Amino acid sequence: MTRYVLSRVLKGVITLLITITLTFLILRLLPSDPALMMLGEMFTADQRQALIERFGLDKPLLEQYFIYLGNLLQGDLGMSFYQRRPVMEIIQEKLPWTLLLMVTTEILTMVVGIPLGIYSGYKRGTVFDQIVNAVAIFGVSVFVPWLGFTLLYFFGFKLPIFPVGGAYDVGTEGFARILDIGAHMVLPVATLMVIYLANYVLYTRGSVIDVMEEDYIKTARSKGMSERRVLWKHASKNAMIPTVTMAGMMLGQVVGGAVLTETIYAFPGIGRMIYQAVGQQDYPVLQGAFIILALSVIVMNIITDIAIVYLDPRIKLE
Amino acid sequence: MEKILEVKGLKKHFRVKGGTLGKPLMARAVDEVSFDLYKGETLGLVGESGSGKSTAGRALLRLIEPTAGAVIYRGTDITTLRGERLRATRKHLQMMFQDPYAALNPRMTVGEAITEPLLTHKMATPREAAERACQILEDVGLSAEYYYRYPHEFSGGQKQRISMARSLAVSPEILVADEPVSALDVSIQAQIINLFKDLQAEHGMAYLFIAHDLSVVRYLSDRIAVMYLGEIVELATKEELFANPLHPYTQALISAIPIPDPTAKKDRIILDGDIPSPTAVPVGCRFSTRCPGCKPECTEEHPGLVDFGGHWVRCHTCSAEVAP
Amino acid sequence: MNQRPSLFSKWEKEIKAFFRHPIGVIGLAGVTFVLLVAIFAPVIAEPVGGYGIFEERLTGPSTSHAFGTDDMGRDLFSQVVWGTRASIKVAILSVLTATVIGVPIGLVSGYFQGLVDTVGMSLVEIFLTIPMLPLIIIVTAVSNATSINTVAVIIGLFSWPTIARITRSSTLQVSSMQYIEAARCLGIRTGPIIFKHILVNASTPVLINLTIVMATSIITESAISFLGLGDPTTFSWGKILHNAHASGAFASAWWFSLFPSIAIVWFVISFNFLSMGIRDALNPKITRA
Numbered sequence: 001m002t003r004y005v006l007s008r009v010l011k012g013v014i015t016l017l018i019t020i021t022l023t024f025l026i027l028r029l030l031p032s033d034p035a036l037m038m039l040g041e042m043f044t045a046d047q048r049q050a051l052i053e054r055f056g057l058d059k060p061l062l063e064q065y066f067i068y069l070g071n072l073l074q075g076d077l078g079m080s081f082y083q084r085r086p087v088m089e090i091i092q093e094k095l096p097w098t099l100l101l102m103v104t105t106e107i108l109t110m111v112v113g114i115p116l117g118i119y120s121g122y123k124r125g126t127v128f129d130q131i132v133n134a135v136a137i138f139g140v141s142v143f144v145p146w147l148g149f150t151l152l153y154f155f156g157f158k159l160p161i162f163p164v165g166g167a168y169d170v171g172t173e174g175f176a177r178i179l180d181i182g183a184h185m186v187l188p189v190a191t192l193m194v195i196y197l198a199n200y201v202l203y204t205r206g207s208v209i210d211v212m213e214e215d216y217i218k219t220a221r222s223k224g225m226s227e228r229r230v231l232w233k234h235a236s237k238n239a240m241i242p243t244v245t246m247a248g249m250m251l252g253q254v255v256g257g258a259v260l261t262e263t264i265y266a267f268p269g270i271g272r273m274i275y276q277a278v279g280q281q282d283y284p285v286l287q288g289a290f291i292i293l294a295l296s297v298i299v300m301n302i303i304t305d306i307a308i309v310y311l312d313p314r315i316k317l318e
Numbered sequence: 319m320e321k322i323l324e325v326k327g328l329k330k331h332f333r334v335k336g337g338t339l340g341k342p343l344m345a346r347a348v349d350e351v352s353f354d355l356y357k358g359e360t361l362g363l364v365g366e367s368g369s370g371k372s373t374a375g376r377a378l379l380r381l382i383e384p385t386a387g388a389v390i391y392r393g394t395d396i397t398t399l400r401g402e403r404l405r406a407t408r409k410h411l412q413m414m415f416q417d418p419y420a421a422l423n424p425r426m427t428v429g430e431a432i433t434e435p436l437l438t439h440k441m442a443t444p445r446e447a448a449e450r451a452c453q454i455l456e457d458v459g460l461s462a463e464y465y466y467r468y469p470h471e472f473s474g475g476q477k478q479r480i481s482m483a484r485s486l487a488v489s490p491e492i493l494v495a496d497e498p499v500s501a502l503d504v505s506i507q508a509q510i511i512n513l514f515k516d517l518q519a520e521h522g523m524a525y526l527f528i529a530h531d532l533s534v535v536r537y538l539s540d541r542i543a544v545m546y547l548g549e550i551v552e553l554a555t556k557e558e559l560f561a562n563p564l565h566p567y568t569q570a571l572i573s574a575i576p577i578p579d580p581t582a583k584k585d586r587i588i589l590d591g592d593i594p595s596p597t598a599v600p601v602g603c604r605f606s607t608r609c610p611g612c613k614p615e616c617t618e619e620h621p622g623l624v625d626f627g628g629h630w631v632r633c634h635t636c637s638a639e640v641a642p
Numbered sequence: 643m644n645q646r647p648s649l650f651s652k653w654e655k656e657i658k659a660f661f662r663h664p665i666g667v668i669g670l671a672g673v674t675f676v677l678l679v680a681i682f683a684p685v686i687a688e689p690v691g692g693y694g695i696f697e698e699r700l701t702g703p704s705t706s707h708a709f710g711t712d713d714m715g716r717d718l719f720s721q722v723v724w725g726t727r728a729s730i731k732v733a734i735l736s737v738l739t740a741t742v743i744g745v746p747i748g749l750v751s752g753y754f755q756g757l758v759d760t761v762g763m764s765l766v767e768i769f770l771t772i773p774m775l776p777l778i779i780i781v782t783a784v785s786n787a788t789s790i791n792t793v794a795v796i797i798g799l800f801s802w803p804t805i806a807r808i809t810r811s812s813t814l815q816v817s818s819m820q821y822i823e824a825a826r827c828l829g830i831r832t833g834p835i836i837f838k839h840i841l842v843n844a845s846t847p848v849l850i851n852l853t854i855v856m857a858t859s860i861i862t863e864s865a866i867s868f869l870g871l872g873d874p875t876t877f878s879w880g881k882i883l884h885n886a887h888a889s890g891a892f893a894s895a896w897w898f899s900l901f902p903s904i905a906i907v908w909f910v911i912s913f914n915f916l917s918m919g920i921r922d923a924l925n926p927k928i929t930r931a
Contacts, residue, residue, distance in 0.1 A: 015771050137915075141907050141914055143864060145864075145865070145883050149887075150899075153896060259869075264887070274779060278869065278870075289776065290780055293776055381826060381827055406829070408829035412828070413824070415820045416820075420820040421820045421821055423825075424843065425843055426839075434825075434830065468651070468652075481824070488829075
């Protein structure tokens with residue numbers, strides 16, 4: 001087991017390294033000159049030269065690469081072109097908001113989605129199941145911006161129950177502030193939940209259906225086991241294994257999954273930061289965001305893989 | 319009779335999971351198998367599951383690569399051939415498979431399946447190939463009208479006929495049949511076995527007929543080889559083998575053949591235990607763990623294949639009972 | 643001899659099974675509908691462009707503007723109708739790209755296995771780890787991609803791993819079949835074995851994923867256009883929504899965002915249904931039940 005954990009972590013590190021290298025290359029191979037972009041054309045040639053020297057933009061590519069790696073290890077993700085402060089600082093401000101949003105979504109989704117999916121799969125073919133299935137398929141296909149719009153329209157403007165943007169209103173303090181944040185989060189979480197919930201339900205339902213077809217379920221039934229026990233003892237446990245995979249996959253999106261939602265609701269997270277950076281052509285921010293994203297996905301995948309190996313008795317490690 | 323195939327010391331060992339880094343665990347599926355094949359004859363190869371007979375057949379044709387050994391077809395060792403030369407030589411050595419459902423490409427019509435090898439080896443133009451295919455279909459007892467049909471429209475027996483037709487297309491000299499009737503109903507088995515016999519008479523092919531059922535092999539074979547745990551333990555003409563089986567394993571196999579007469583007295587030899595795993599081959603004689611006549615020397619020394627005038631046996635205790 | 647079989651007869655069993663399932667047929671109908679609208683767009687609606695009539699901006703659905711007008715006074719019905727062309731282009735181009743890259747890699751990995759397989763699958767894993775949408779956003783922004791075709795190709799470039807993976811597992815399954823061994827035994831060359839024998843039989847599960855990729859490519863393209871990237875001249879449905887958001891009009895003009903969204907959902911659900919229909923047609927267990 002330890003060997004597997006180590007090898008898995010190693011694989012993750014290699015993947016991360018490749019991702020970092022790819023990012024580095026993409027940005028360096030831009031058709032346009034980074035220095036030019038950063039400075040605009042208003043500076044004289046001399047001033048440009050001075051800045052190039054300062055940021056080491058004239059050194060050979062390989063050297064730049066190692067400088068880059070070294071900086072990364074120290075947590076230096078470069079300087080934002082637009083905001084003129086360290087990218088890491090910006091990310092540290094935004095990341096907690098995204099995490100708050102996504103983790104809340106995740107937990108609620110699992111709490112609702114798993115039982116729903118299991119029950120739906122168990123009662124396959126009934127009216128209940130058909131409705132759940134149909135709604136889930138629709139939910140998977142819905143387009144996030146539209147959903148966001150609609151919710152905003154109905155609950156933000158028409159019936160002003162929830163605030164229309166941001167994470168909190170200025171001026172609130174203490175407990176009131178917490179409630180306020182909660183209020184601001186309702187709509188974004190609801191928007192995100194539709195898609196994630198739909199995915200979860202479909203997936204869990206599917207795996208329960210597959211499991212129920214298996215022979216060992218029929219055996220359990222013919223042994224005289226009550227339906228409830230069949231469901232809990234046998235079906236659920238085995239159907240959970242793919243669900244853990246799915247949970248891991250979604251957690252992997254914990255940082256990046258909210259780009260659209262955050263943009264619509266003007267929620268001050270990483271997603272929105274990416275959107276704004278694109279508009280501002282702030283490449284260091286994009287680069288830094290991307291690396292943080294990749295890192296979180298890789299970490300989540302490692303945790304999920306290890307969890308699966310731990311849970312599934314059928315996997316034998318050699 | 320003309321000797322067309324010589325198999326010498328054929329070996330196939332598989333690397334299996336388990337064992338340590340320094341000493342990998344090997345399954346010795348086929349170990350030092352040697353025999354000759356003569357033009358137009360049928361050599362039956364019998365053994366239980368795990369004896370290595372199917373593996374031997376595949377290794378012989380290089381469908382899986384032999385670990386060691388030589389397979390000499392008409393003077394050329396095919397284990398040394400590569401690329402185009404190997405491909406060209408394949409014409410002469412064909413195989414028929416056990417599972418009729420898996421042996422045919424479900425998306426290919428019967429006609430396409432038969433003409434494909436002809437066209438690949440440039441043995442005919444497309445038009446000639448189509449005509450030849452119709453001819454072959456008739457030869458194997460099917461109607462030429464089936465040319466455009468798909469495999470799933472046929473029964474198991476018919477599918478085997480189609481497989482046979484496909485192999486016949488390249489006019490092979492040797493056909494390795496790997497349990498071709500095991501998956502069929504008994505009544506159909508008889509039909510297919512007769513087809514084998516007729517085709518042999520017509521085309522002069524030699525067969526290596528692999529099976530686990532001695533009674534099936536008995537009808538077709540001229541000579542029979544008995545395999546146990548990767549080795550040939552007895553090899554003799556059919557008549558000789560049934561009249562005078564020397565190896566205890568052969569004796570047990572023969573006694574197990576059901577006789578459709580309830581009054582006939584049966585002395586069944588029932589063997590103890592199961593066939594050992596090819597990863598843990600017994601020291602000395604491989605049959606020693608189950609042999610009723612096992613002597614001390616049997617667990618120490620590995621017996622070689624001894625020739626008693628065309629009747630070969632691998633057994634220590636048999637040297638006393640020399641065939642007349 | 644009876645008549646030559648057509649392509650239909652090769653897949654006869656599966657095609658019949660497909661049409662027995664309402665979901666797949668509904669999906670097919672939905673896709674066909676979009677296709678027809680795209681082809682007959684010039685007949686159905688005026689081409690979109692430039693600026694509309696200023697006085698008519700942000701008017702709701704009426705007899706002259708079935709879907710209303712946008713913030714520039716342009717007819718939204720035309721935009722949605724002509725948007726089908728953009729969507730079809732994106733779906734086809736992205737799937738084409740993903741297939742051209744993914745299928746060969748999957749085939750080769752599955753058939754030859756060993757080192758080739760390890761390299762191929764490591765590549766796939768790396769791509770799958772990287773979160774797609776942010777990466778696409780970054781790449782599109784950085785490469786100043788302005789043509790919708792380029793966007794489609796970029797989407798395809800990030801979709802090939804799933805295709806490669808399913809091709810590979812399907813290839814592995816088919817390669818172990820005896821008729822492949824038989825083909826080798828008959829002396830058929832490796833090339834024809836891979837393309838005539840393996841590909842033909844391994845392709846059906848891949849088809850399921852292809853239709854799913856078509857669905858997700860539209861979602862991705864819409865997201866990208868919505869964020870303001872991509873083709874400024876083409877009116878894709880995502881672009882319409884971008885205009886809705888950017889002009890701030892979405893709060894008041896419900897028609898602005900509703901109709902393009904319905905189009906997107908219709909497109910995506912149709913392809914999802916289609917993929918479900920294909921999947922059920924291929925699965926003997928469900929077909930029997």
